[in-house]
Amino acid sequence: MKKFLFMAAVMAMFAGVNANAQFGFGAPQQQTDENGDPKGPELEWVVRLHVSLGQAFTVGDNGKGTRTVIPITGGTFEGKDIKGEVLPGGADYQMAVDGRTEIEAIYCIRTDDGVNIHVRNNGIIKMGGQGGMYFRCAPKFEAPKDSKYAWLNECLFLCQPSFGGAGGGITLDVWKVK
Numbered sequence: 278m279k280k281f282l283f284m285a286a287v288m289a290m291f292a293g294v295n296a297n298a299q300f301g302f303g304a305p306q307q308q309t310d311e312n313g314d315p316k317g318p319e320l321e322w323v324v325r326l327h328v329s330l331g332q333a334f335t336v337g338d339n340g341k342g343t344r345t346v347i348p349i350t351g352g353t354f355e356g357k358d359i360k361g362e363v364l365p366g367g368a369d370y371q372m373a374v375d376g377r378t379e380i381e382a383i384y385c386i387r388t389d390d391g392v393n394i395h396v397r398n399n400g401i402i403k404m405g406g407q408g409g410m411y412f413r414c415a416p417k418f419e420a421p422k423d424s425k426y427a428w429l430n431e432c433l434f435l436c437q438p439s440f441g442g443a444g445g446g447i448t449l450d451v452w453k454v455k
Contacts, residue, residue: 320435320452324356326386328363329446342374349384352446359426361388367396378402380414392426395419398436398449412438416451 308316331348352363367384382398400414414436418429433454438447 319455326354326449328352345371
């Protein structure tokens with residue numbers, strides 16, 4: 278039985294290698310820095326969103342944390358290959374517990390050429406520590422597959438929010454992970 282399992286594992290490994298070679302799949306060779314440590318992926322800046330926000334309200338402590346909802350009332354965005362408006366009607370749903378807040382902002386944007394794109398932005402806000410505040414997000418875009426923005430569906434993105442946008446809103450800088 279052990280021989281059979283070993284042979285099955287070897288065959289599966291070679292089948293994967295053959296498929297990877299045939300279709301060009303597989304992880305790229307890991308690059309290292311001058312200390313021999315793995316290099317992280319590169320980032321490419323994509324877009325800056327200026328999001329206006331409505332009056333926040335709380336649902337209260339639900340036993341899992343304190344739920345707060347912040348309406349998204351509009352805004353604008355612009356990047357190298359994309360620009361347009363943030364549509365009203367979305368919201369930032371936050372759950373805070375023990376100095377840590379998980380956020381999930383759900384909203385839509387419309388490009389200047391009329392393409393609607395859905396955005397779901399998940400992140401973490403952590404107060405305290407040496408840096409004062411950790412606030413990072415990972416937006417996920419859903420663009421029409423037959424549009425020039427379909428590339429948004431095929432990439433991972435990171436976001437660094439900052440406060441103080443127009444009218445007390447928030448600014449989101451978004452990078453594509455290369």
